Structures are given as C-alpha cells and as structure tokens.
Amino acid sequence: xxxxxxxxxxxxxxxxxxxxxxxxxxxxxxxxxxxxxxxxxxxxxxxxxxxxxxxxxxxxxxxxxxxxxxxxxxxxxxxxxxxxxxxxxxxxxxxxxxxxxxxxxxxxxxxxxxxxxxxxxxxxxxxxxxxxxxxxxxxxxxxxxxxxxxxxxxxxxxxxxxxxxxxxxxxxxxxxxxxxxxxxxxxxxxxxxxxxxxxxxxxxxxxxxxxxxxxxxxxxxxxxxxxxxxxxxxxxxxxxxxxxxxxxxxxxxxxxxxxxxxxxxxxxxxxxxxxxxxxxxxxxxxxxxxxxxxxxxxx
Amino acid sequence: xxxxxxxxxxxxxxxxxxxxxxxxxxxxxxxxxxxxxxxxxxxxxxxxxxxxxxxxxxxxxxxxxxxxxxxxxxxxxxxxxxxxxxxxxxxxxxxxxxxxxxxxxxxxxxxxxxxxxxxxxxxxxxxxxxxxxxxxxxxxxxxxxxxxxxxxxxxxxxxxxxxxxxxxxxxxxxxxxxxxxxxxxxxxxxxxxxxxxxxxxxxxxxxxxxxxxxxxxxxxxxxxxxxxxxxxxxxxxxxxxxxxxxxxxxxxxxxxxxxxxxxxxxxxxxxxxxxxxxxxxxxxxxxxxxxxxxxxxxxxxxxxxxxxxxxxxxxxxxxxxxxxxxxxxxxxxxxxxxxxxxxxxxxxxxxxxx
Numbered sequence: 001x002x003x004x005x006x007x008x009x010x011x012x013x014x015x016x017x018x019x020x021x022x023x024x025x026x027x028x029x030x031x032x033x034x035x036x037x038x039x040x041x042x043x044x045x046x047x048x049x050x051x052x053x054x055x056x057x058x059x060x061x062x063x064x065x066x067x068x069x070x071x072x073x074x075x076x077x078x079x080x081x082x083x084x085x086x087x088x089x090x091x092x093x094x095x096x097x098x099x100x101x102x103x104x105x106x107x108x109x110x111x112x113x114x115x116x117x118x119x120x121x122x123x124x125x126x127x128x129x130x131x132x133x134x135x136x137x138x139x140x141x142x143x144x145x146x147x148x149x150x151x152x153x154x155x156x157x158x159x160x161x162x163x164x165x166x167x168x169x170x171x172x173x174x175x176x177x178x179x180x181x182x183x184x185x186x187x188x189x190x191x192x193x194x195x196x197x198x199x200x201x202x203x204x205x206x207x208x209x210x211x212x213x214x215x216x217x218x219x220x221x222x223x224x225x226x227x228x229x230x231x232x233x234x235x236x237x238x239x240x241x242x243x244x245x246x247x248x249x250x251x252x253x254x255x256x257x258x259x260x261x262x263x264x265x266x267x268x269x270x271x272x273x274x275x276x277x278x279x280x281x282x283x284x285x286x287x288x289x290x291x292x293x294x295x296x297x298x299x
Numbered sequence: 300x301x302x303x304x305x306x307x308x309x310x311x312x313x314x315x316x317x318x319x320x321x322x323x324x325x326x327x328x329x330x331x332x333x334x335x336x337x338x339x340x341x342x343x344x345x346x347x348x349x350x351x352x353x354x355x356x357x358x359x360x361x362x363x364x365x366x367x368x369x370x371x372x373x374x375x376x377x378x379x380x381x382x383x384x385x386x387x388x389x390x391x392x393x394x395x396x397x398x399x400x401x402x403x404x405x406x407x408x409x410x411x412x413x414x415x416x417x418x419x420x421x422x423x424x425x426x427x428x429x430x431x432x433x434x435x436x437x438x439x440x441x442x443x444x445x446x447x448x449x450x451x452x453x454x455x456x457x458x459x460x461x462x463x464x465x466x467x468x469x470x471x472x473x474x475x476x477x478x479x480x481x482x483x484x485x486x487x488x489x490x491x492x493x494x495x496x497x498x499x500x501x502x503x504x505x506x507x508x509x510x511x512x513x514x515x516x517x518x519x520x521x522x523x524x525x526x527x528x529x530x531x532x533x534x535x536x537x538x539x540x541x542x543x544x545x546x547x548x549x550x551x552x553x554x555x556x557x558x559x560x561x562x563x564x565x566x567x568x569x570x571x572x573x574x575x576x577x578x579x580x581x582x583x584x585x586x587x588x589x590x591x592x593x594x595x596x597x598x599x600x601x602x603x604x605x606x607x608x609x610x611x612x613x614x615x616x617x618x619x620x621x622x623x624x625x626x627x628x629x630x631x632x633x634x635x636x637x638x639x640x641x642x643x644x645x646x647x648x649x650x651x652x653x
Contacts, residue, residue, distance in 0.1 A: 068515060094517035102515075108508035110634060111501065119505045120516040122498035141522075148526060151497035152490050158497070165498060205517045 019082040020045055021241045022098055022209045026076035027066055036062040037265045039076070044209050044241035049232070051256030051273075052245045055285055059265040060245045061103060064213055067243075068100050069093040080209075099207035101198040103214045103245075109187035113178055113197055116186050117169035120204030169204060175237075176200040176230075192223050196230075203234070209241045210234070216248050224248060228255050253277065261285070327485050331478050345477055349545045351585045352480035353538045358565040358577040359487045360534035365563065366572035366634075367495060368527045369507030370434065371442045375535050375562045377449030378422040380554035382536025384462050386418030387471045387543035394472055411474035415483075415540040422536025423529045425452075430528035435521055437510070449559055457551045467550025468543070475544035483541060487534045491574045494530075503527055507572070557613065564616050568623060570630030575637035580630075588612050 020043040027040040037059045044050060052060050065071045067078055069090040078085050080096045099120070108116050150158040173179050176196045181189055186197060195215060202210060212231070216224045228251055235242050246252045252259060253273040261269040261276055263285040269276050276282055361375045390411065398406040425448075433444035456462045463469070494500045505513040506520050514520050543549050565584050569576030592608045623630070632639075 070511070070515075089519075090514040091517045091519050094515060100515055102512065106509045106512035108505045108512065110508055111504055115501050115504070118498065119501050119513070119518065122502065144522060144526065148494070148499055148530070151499050152493050154493060162498065201516060 018045070020079070021081060022067060022243075023079045024063075024067060024076065025079065027063075027073040027078060028075040029062060029066055029071055030074045035265050037066065037073075037262075040066075040262075040265075040267060042067075042243075042260065044243055046208065046239055046241050047235065048241045048243075049235055049255055049257050050241075050243045051252040051259040052243060052262065053247075053249075053252055053259060053276075054262035057264075058262040058285075060262055061213060062265070063262065064100060064211055064245060067211065068098060094205055094207075097206070097208035098211065099202035099205045099209070100211040101195075101202050101213055101215060103217065105191075105194050105198055107186040107194055107198060107201070110185060112183050112185055113173060113181045113189065113200075114166070114169050114183065116197060116201050117172050117204040118165050120201045121165045121168050121172075121206075172200045172203050175203070175234075191218055195219070195227075199230075199234070203238060207240065209243070210238075212242065212244045212246075214245055214247060216246060216251050224251055227251070231255055323485075323489055327489075328482070331482050331485065334478060334481065346545065347586075347589065348477040349475060349480045349541070351582055352477065352484045353542050354562070354565065354581040354585045355484045355578050356480075356487050356534055356538040356541070357562045358569065358581040359484075359491050359574055360531045360538070361562050362566045362569070362572065362574060362577040363491055363494065363503075363527050364531045365566050366570075366577070367500065367503045367507060368524055369571075370524055370528070371439070372445040372528070372531075373442050373556075373559050373563055374429075374445030374447070374449030375531075376554040376556070376558035377445070377452040378426060378532040378535035379539035379542070379558070380449075380452050380456060380551070381425050382415075382418035382422040382539030383543040383549050383554070384418075384456060384468065384539075385421040385536070386414040386540030387468045387549055388462070389414040389417045390471050390474070390544065391468065407472065407474050408479075411472075411479070411544060414544075415537055418540035418543075419533045419536040422539065423533035426529045426532025426535075427525065430525045430532075434524040434528060446556065446559075449554070449556060453551045453554055456554075463550070465551060467548050467552075469548040471543055471549070473545060473547075475541050480541050480545075483534075483537055487537075488574060488578065490530075490534075495574065499523070499526075504572075561616070564620060567620065567630055570632035570634060572634035573630065573632040573636055576630060576632035576635075579632075579637070584616070587615075591615075 022042075022044045024040050024042040027037060028035065029037045040059075040063055042050070042052075042063075052063060054060050062071065066073050069078075069085065069088055069092070073086060080093065080098060083096065085093050085096065108119065111119070170179070170182070173182060176199060178193060178197055178200060181193060181197075186194065189197060195218075199210075199212070199215070215231070216227055219227060231242060231244070232255060234240060244252065244256060256273060258271065259269075259273055259276045260267060261279070261282050263281075268281040268285060269279045271279075357375060357379060361372065364370050364372045393410050393414065396410065397403060398409060401409065429444065429448045433441050436444070457465050494503075502513065502518045502523050505516070505518055506523060510520055539554075542553075546553075561584070565580040566577050568584065569578070569580030588608050591612075595608065
C-alpha cells in the first residue's frame with residue numbers, strides 16, 4: 001500500500017456550499033509540553049455522519065472537548081456556522097446548536113428521566129448570551145431575574161412554558177423509547193437506557209450537530225445493532241450532523257460515511273470506511289509495525 | 300425547529316392559571332392574621348416563636364444554595380448581619396417618621412416592611428458581590444470565601460461607629476411580631492418550593508448533580524449559582540431584619556461563625572435539598588436548648604447545668620452531626636419532602652411505580 005505517501009488533505013473549503021454547522025480549522029491544543037491535538041481539521045454539514053477513531057489516548061475526547069468549549073484551542077479556531085466560538089463557554093456553544101453525550105455517562109442521577117430532558121429543553125429557551133457589551137449583559141441579567149420572578153409568581157405564561165417543556169421532553173423520551181421510564185430516577189435505569197437517555201437529553205437542547213462520545217460502550221451486540229439504526233434515524237428525523245467517537249469498529253465502519261483517524265493528536269487518515277480500513281498508517285497505529293512486517297505490509 | 304410544534308396541553312387544574320400564583324397567599328394571610336390575633340402567650344413564648352421563625356427562614360434560604368445547588372456556603376450569618384444592621388439602622392432613622400394617612404400602628408408596620416426590604420436588598424447585593432467572583436470556583440473554595448465574608452462583616456460592624464461598634468445597635472423599635480415572622484416564613488417556603496418545582500430549580504439540581512453535564516446542556520452554571528446565592532442572601536437579610544426588630548439589642552456577637560454553623564447544621568440535619576426538612580430541623584434545633592434547659596431545671600440541677608445549656612449546646616450539635624453522618628448521611632429527609640416521607644407511616648395515596 002503505497003497510496004499513503006501524500007499527507008492527509010485538510011478539509012477543502014467550498015465557498016458555494018452553506019457554512020458548515022461546525023468546523024474546526026487547524027485546531028491545536030497543548031497541555032504543558034504534551035501536544036494533545038495537532039492541526040485538527042473537521043467540518044460537519046447537515047446530514048453528515050462522521051466518525052472519529054483512534055487508539056486510546058489519541059486525542060479523540062480532547063477533540064470533542066475543544067469542539068464543545070470545555071478546552072480552549074491553543075491554535076486554530078472552532079466555528080459554528082461561521083461564527084468563531086473560541087473562548088465561549090460550553091453552555092453558549094450548546095445554545096448555538098452543538099450538543100454532546102459523554103464517554104462515561106453523566107446524567108443528572110437524582111433527577112427523573114423526564115426532568116433530565118427538561119433541563120436541556122429549558123436551556124434552549126434562555127436568551128442567547130454571546131459576548132456583548134455591558135449594557136446587553138445587564139439586560140440579559142435583568143431578564144434572567146425576571147424569569148425567576150415569573151416562576152415564583154407562577155404567572156400564566158410561565159405555566160404555559162412549563163407545559164410546553166413537559167410535552168417536548170415527553171416527545172423526546174418517546175422517540176428514544178423511554179416513555180415507560182418517565183418518572184424514574186436516572187440512576188435506577190439500566191445501562192443501555194441511560195445511554196439512550198443521554199442522547200434524548202442532548203436532543204432536548206435542540207441541536208443541529210450531535211456529538212456522540214462512545215455511544216456503544218458497554219452495549220451488547222444486539223443493542224449495538226439497534227443503536228446503529230437509531231443514530232441514522234435521528235440524523236434523518238432531526239436533520240442533524242452527527243459525529244461519533246467509537247471504539248467499536250463494526251459500528252463505525254457500518255454507519256459512518258467519513259472517518260477521521262487520530263493518533264497521538266495527529267490526523268493520520270481521513271476518508272471512507274473502506275479507505276481507512278486499508279490505510280497503512282491506521283493499521284500501524286492500531287496493531288503496531290511488527291504486525292505489518294509479519295504480514296508483508298498488507299491488510 | 301426540527302421536531303414538529305407540539306401542542307401545549309391545557310393545565311389540568313380547577314384553579315384558573317391566573318389565580319394559581321397568588322392562591323396560597325390568599326389562604327395564608329387570613330390564617331396568619333387569625334394566628335396573630337389569637338396569640339396570647341407570654342413574652343417568652345412570643346420571643347421563642349419569633350426565633351424559631353427566623354431560624355426557619357435562614358435554614359430554608361441556605362438550603363437553596365447548599366442543598367439544591369450543591370454549593371457549600373458557610374457564611375450565612377454574615378448576610379443575616381447585613382440585613383439586621385441595615386434594616387435596624389433604617390428603622391432607627393425612620394423612628395420619628397409616621398405616615399399621616401395611616402393609623403400609627405399600621406404606619407409602623409409599613410415602615411417596618413420597608414426597612415426589611417432595604418435590609419434584604421442590601422444582603423442580596425452583598426450576595427451578588429461575593430458570589431460573582433467566588434461562584435466560579437468549585438467546592439471548598441466557595442466555603443472559604445463565604446467564611447471570610449462572614450468574618451469581614453462582623454469585624455467591619457465591630458469597628459464602625461454608626462453601627463455601635465461592639466456594643467451594637469439598641470433602641471430599634473420593636474415592630475416585629477410572630478405574625479410578621481411567619482408571614483415571611485410562609486413566603487420563603489413557598490418561594491423555595493416553587494423554585495424547586497420550576498425549570499430554574501431543575502437547572503439548580505442539574506448543577507448539583509453534574510456541573511460539567513449541566514454546562515454542556517446549555518445551563519449557564521455561573522449565572523444560576525449567582526442567582527441562587529442572591530436569592531438566598533435576600534432571605535437571610537430579611538431574617539436578620541426581623542431578628543433586629545424583636546431582640547432588644549443586636550451586636551456583632553449575634554452573627555459569629557458559630558451562628559453560621561448552626562444554620563448549616565439545620566440544613567444538613569434536615570437533608571440537603573429538602574425544604575420541609577430544613578423547616579423541621581430548624582424547629583427541632585431551636586427548641587432543643589430550651590428543652591434541655593427545662594429538663595435540667597426539672598432534674599434540680601438549677602444554677603449549674605441549666606445555665607450552661609448555651610455552652611454545652613455546640614458539643615451536642617457536634618455529636619448529633621457525627622451520629623447523623625454515621626447512620627443517615629443524607630439527612631433526615633434526604634432530598635425528599637415531608638409529604639414524600641410521611642406516607643410510610645400514614646395511609647395515603649400509593650405511589651404506583653414498579
């Protein structure tokens with residue numbers, strides 16, 4: 001396989017296409033001397049189903065954290081629909097339409113399934129808080145305090161809003177097949193359902209891009225198969241762009257249209273599943289060069 | 300948005316939505332008025348009742364920060380002090396003022412309410428100023444900052460002539476009555492319950508459960524924490540204002556770190572996150588020393604133990620906390636409310652969940 005001599009081409013920017021829902025442009029991040037991510041490019045359009053893979057410690061979760069604002073990129077920029085979001089807080093990025101799930105499930109354990117989703121639904125109705133002037137900040141703060149007063153006085157508009165949130169959250173639970181768990185505390189749900197609830201919660205914030213961090217971890221074969229169908233369905237029904245981090249190759253190869261492979265923070269390959277699977281660098285990263293030597297370099 | 304606009308269901312209630320907001324007030328005010336007029340107890344009973352009420356307000360308001368939001372504030376007495384001194388000072392300044400269009404007692408009550416609100420708002424402002432920088436911190440740091448704030452207020456008051464230095468403020472008109480105190484108790488409990496049941500309350504719970512996830516789901520965690528803190532400080536200020544209007548004198552000694560810890564113990568005992576738990580614990584812990592006093596008095600240890608109840612109170616609190624942490628770390632009620640816990644003993648409607 002000699003096709004890998006040329007470097008990985010970065011995402012080409014087509015000026016005629018609508019702006020990417022989420023784009024990373026040459027993002028690098030360093031923790032002290034450790035380069036966790038180097039010159040990372042990614043572009044997600046509506047309807048995309050992208051995969052992000054790599055061995056342990058390759059920087060996949062770091063990439064997620066940069067995209068969602070948990071970490072600040074040391075270099076490069078992250079754009080949501082052509083708005084630069086470097087330096088914004090995670091909740092502000094979420095309000096722009098980027099929602100995620102977590103590798104180790106992070107539900108609000110003591111809240112019911114319904115309330116978990118409602119928290120995310122509610123946030124989306126909050127005012128957009130970008131970095132504006134002091135005046136706008138004061139206005140925002142005023143609105144926020146007024147909102148509390150509405151809750152304390154149980155104004156009719158507040159009651160209507162609460163009912164709307166409940167209806168929306170119930171709808172999402174139904175979509176994810178969790179209606180029967182509506183009033184159960186999240187911590188009492190079985191593992192697979194907790195994973196699904198996390199996706200329902202992410203959908204509650206009405207995202208346009210959904211980032212799934214190892215959604216199939218700990219699932220059995222059948223659940224994984226169901227999940228593959230579900231992810232595709234969600235992408236179509238909710239008109240999302242989806243990015244999946246996954247260890248399970250069968251799942252990634254099965255559903256993703258384009259896969260980016262990271263190793264030691266560097267993008268070593270990008271392309272359709274079949275290309276990536278036969279890529280020498282990818283095999284090397286996963287199985288070591290000794291494997292390649294003993295198998296004559298072919299996969 | 301992507302999902303089809305869902306129909307908003309109608310409210311399943313007999314009460315028209317416009318009325319639901321004030322219905323509890325319409326019921327409570329006449330009840331409290333009755334309670335007020337029928338109260339013929341001794342001065343001591345009146346005083347004790349007021350102290351119980353003030354402690355309930357303090358515990359319930361602290362529970363919003365420590366319980367619902369999961370932040371650990373241990374400077375609540377500081378905000379109470381701000382409210383007490385500002386409200387007391389306002390009342391002293393307005394002592395000679397009377398609203399001519401009202402009878403004297405009504406005018407006094409209006410001025411009292413005004414002083415309370417001034418005290419509450421001042422405390423809320425302090426809460427905002429303390430909260431804004433420190434609520435970006437997590438865990439122990441907030442505790443340290445609030446502890447420092449409480450002490451700063453105490454030392455500041457101790458060295459300010461306008462507030463009477465270590466002697467304190469005296470001669471504040473005694474406007475307060477159990478009726479007024481319990482009106483505010485009612486307000487704080489209602490506000491805390493409504494907050495807990497609203498989308499804002501859910502966001503606070505979410506912060507308590509997992510701050511990272513809450514932030515990722517679009518909850519402005521710092522903003523919410525500051526708002527909860529301001530809210531809680533406001534009521535602490537009100538409690539302080541009420542306190543200033545029924546004790547003969549307020550001095551810095553009433554607002555020490557020990558006072559803050561008493562309130563924290565009430566919240567922990569009641570169960571972090573349980574409003575009714577805070578109420579029950581506040582009543583219990585306020586009456587406990589009185590109970591001990593009468594018990595020791597009845598045992599004939601007059602003059603020794605009975606007079607030292609105030610000194611042995613804290614070790615008993617400590618012991619209580621140790622026992623509680625060992626046997627029931629989530630507090631009496633956990634995050635549940637009285638009406639969730641009661642059905643275990645009372646035959647009430649069954650909760651039908653497998």
